[in-house]
Amino acid sequence: MSGVQIGLLMGVFMLAMLALRIHVGISMFVAGAVGYFWISGWDALVATLKHASYARFSMYDLSVVPLFLLMGQFATYGGLSRALFRAANAFIGHWRGGMAMAGVGACAGFGAICGSSLATAATMTQVVLPELRRHGYSPGLSGGAIAAGGTLGILIPPSVPLIIYAILAEQNIAKMFMAALVPGVLAALGYMVVVGLVVRIRADAAGPLVPRHSWAERGRTLLATWPVIVIFVAVLGGIYSGLFTATEAAAIGVLATGVVAWRSGGLKDGGLAACIAGTASGTGMIFLILIGADMLSSLMAVSQISNVTAQWVQGLGLGPFGVLIAILLIYILLGCVMDSLSMIVITIPILLPVVLGLDYWGLGADEKSIWFGVLAMVVMEMGLITPPVGMNVYVINGVARDLPLGTIFRGVIPFLLSDFIRLAFLVGFPMLTLALVRWLG
Numbered sequence: 001m002s003g004v005q006i007g008l009l010m011g012v013f014m015l016a017m018l019a020l021r022i023h024v025g026i027s028m029f030v031a032g033a034v035g036y037f038w039i040s041g042w043d044a045l046v047a048t049l050k051h052a053s054y055a056r057f058s059m060y061d062l063s064v065v066p067l068f069l070l071m072g073q074f075a076t077y078g079g080l081s082r083a084l085f086r087a088a089n090a091f092i093g094h095w096r097g098g099m100a101m102a103g104v105g106a107c108a109g110f111g112a113i114c115g116s117s118l119a120t121a122a123t124m125t126q127v128v129l130p131e132l133r134r135h136g137y138s139p140g141l142s143g144g145a146i147a148a149g150g151t152l153g154i155l156i157p158p159s160v161p162l163i164i165y166a167i168l169a170e171q172n173i174a175k176m177f178m179a180a181l182v183p184g185v186l187a188a189l190g191y192m193v194v195v196g197l198v199v200r201i202r203a204d205a206a207g208p209l210v211p212r213h214s215w216a217e218r219g220r221t222l223l224a225t226w227p228v229i230v231i232f233v234a235v236l237g238g239i240y241s242g243l244f245t246a247t248e249a250a251a252i253g254v255l256a257t258g259v260v261a262w263r264s265g266g267l268k269d270g271g272l273a274a275c276i277a278g279t280a281s282g283t284g285m286i287f288l289i290l291i292g293a294d295m296l297s298s299l300m301a302v303s304q305i306s307n308v309t310a311q312w313v314q315g316l317g318l319g320p321f322g323v324l325i326a327i328l329l330i331y332i333l334l335g336c337v338m339d340s341l342s343m344i345v346i347t348i349p350i351l352l353p354v355v356l357g358l359d360y361w362g363l364g365a366d367e368k369s370i371w372f373g374v375l376a377m378v379v380m381e382m383g384l385i386t387p388p389v390g391m392n393v394y395v396i397n398g399v400a401r402d403l404p405l406g407t408i409f410r411g412v413i414p415f416l417l418s419d420f421i422r423l424a425f426l427v428g429f430p431m432l433t434l435a436l437v438r439w440l441g
Contacts, residue, residue: 107149121150136207144411335383
């Protein structure tokens with residue numbers, strides 16, 4: 001058998017293991033190791049394992065992953081999500097649909113210090129959903145707004161998937177954060193617009209208007225969010241100004257959120273141990289996926305699948321944007337059944353070379369890689385709320401058992417339409433993604 005045939009066979013083998021619910025890291029590692037051994041032999045496999053594992057885990061950039069995960073744990077236990085929602089609600093809660101808009105805004109703020117879409121969705125469900133129910137919001141709009149708002153955790157920096165993409169694509173983490181900031185803000189604003197339209201089209205989607213908060217009340221609630229503002233400015237401001245590296249900024253963020261969680265009492269009664277255990281579990285899972293992805297990438301290299309795939313795609317005659325649209329559709333479909341991190345590590349070694357080999361708006365290789373990374377994150381976040389297996393929807397259903405899956409899925413449809421519109425703008429106008437990178441870079 002040729003190298004390409006062996007590589008394809010191992011791809012099918014990996015998918016079969018995934019179907020049997022074997023962990024994605026183990027599935028990639030086993031398939032990659034078996035295929036590499038088949039093509040290159042035992043000695044080459046052992047040498048690759050020795051080199052790849054050291055090269056991956058000795059990377060300084062990877063130290064940022066457990067730090068941002070720990071920052072997210074401290075933020076969750078520190079009660080910052082509730083303070084964010086109260087502040088947003090104090091400013092816009094009196095609008096028609098304003099409380100659901102406030103929930104989206106709180107998701108954006110919490111995502112900026114949490115970095116995980118699933119954690120954002122789970123946390124904000126506990127905070128926002130009871131308030132929406134109490135004020136007469138429909139179950140569909142409530143669940144849809146929280147599910148869509150939760151996806152902002154993957155896009156608004158700092159984001160762990162963005163970090164992993166930057167490492168795999170050999171891009172600067174700070175530049176990836178800069179590139180994702182504007183699309184993330186556009187996503188939050190787009191979701192708020194959707195809420196406004198839904199409550200005007202369907203009068204029963206929102207409850208009666210609530211009284212406007214006084215400026216004194218707004219000031220008090222805004223003051224309660226000062227840790228979030230300080231952390232966000234310190235982390236991202238330090239990175240963008242060149243004062244800190246991403247790892248140093250993450251360490252400062254951990255210290256700040258840790259102090260907040262300690263002052264709020266969130267670290268009592270096993271809270272600190274839970275934060276450390278959650279961070280260790282998440283870090284171990286990510287590192288296992290990365291070493292599996294490295295083994296699979298080694299198989300792709302020796303089997304020449306990446307080169308053959310690139311040549312095959314270019315020979316289809318779809319044109320650069322036809323190829324890009326096909327790739328984005330693949331990501332949306334994969335997002336229905338896989339988490340974002342798994343999608344990144346499985347697909348980037350294959351699809352990124354295809355994109356880099358085509359011309360888009362005359363962009364250079366680095367800008368093209370950054371632009372494509374943000375587009376990939378956008379469609380991955382769409383996959384998190386796309387039927388039949390939008391993971392954010394299942395997370396919300398797991399927290400609020402009495403909120404049916406079908407109701408939430410129907411509620412996210414208008415938000416998906418907003419996502420498609422935003423995606424079209426990001427594809428057609430790359431400067432929405434790259435302007436900050438060029439300005440601050």
